Amino acid sequence: MSRQITWMYYSMANQGMFSHLDSSVQRLPNGNTLISDAWNGRIVEVTRQKEKVWEYKLRTDLNWIYRAERVPWAGPTP
Numbered sequence: 001m002s003r004q005i006t007w008m009y010y011s012m013a014n015q016g017m018f019s020h021l022d023s024s025v026q027r028l029p030n031g032n033t034l035i036s037d038a039w040n041g042r043i044v045e046v047t048r049q050k051e052k053v054w055e056y057k058l059r060t061d062l063n064w065i066y067r068a069e070r071v072p073w074a075g076p077t078p
Contacts, residue, residue, distance in 0.1 A: 007033075007048070009033065009035065009046055009050055021038065021039075022038035022039075022066050022067065023035070023036050023037055023038040023039075023067070024036045024066075024067040024068060024069070026068070026069055026070060028045070028070055031047070031048050032045050032046060032047050032048070032053060033045070033046050033048075034068055034069070034070050035068075036065050036066075036067055036068035037065070038064055038065055038066060038067075039063075039064065040057075040063060041057060041058030041059075041060075041063030041064055041065050042055060042056065042057050042058070042065070043055070043056045043065060043068040044056075
């Protein structure tokens with residue numbers, strides 16, 4: 001482990017993207033990155049070029065997401 005930052009993403013939105021606890025990040029097979037912002041209740045997928053692919057915002061009284069993980073689609077159930 002080099003302890004060097006090799007890639008970083010930051011939100012350009014009005015609402016910052018910072019959680020000092022929890023949250024998660026997952027590099028996807030296609031090279032995109034799935035990020036969960038626990039304290040703001042958001043999940044966002046971004047490309048290596050930092051372009052937003054999609055975003056989900058939890059809209060409840062308690063806007064908190066512990067972790068997000070992409071699960072491969074297995075196709076229709078027989």
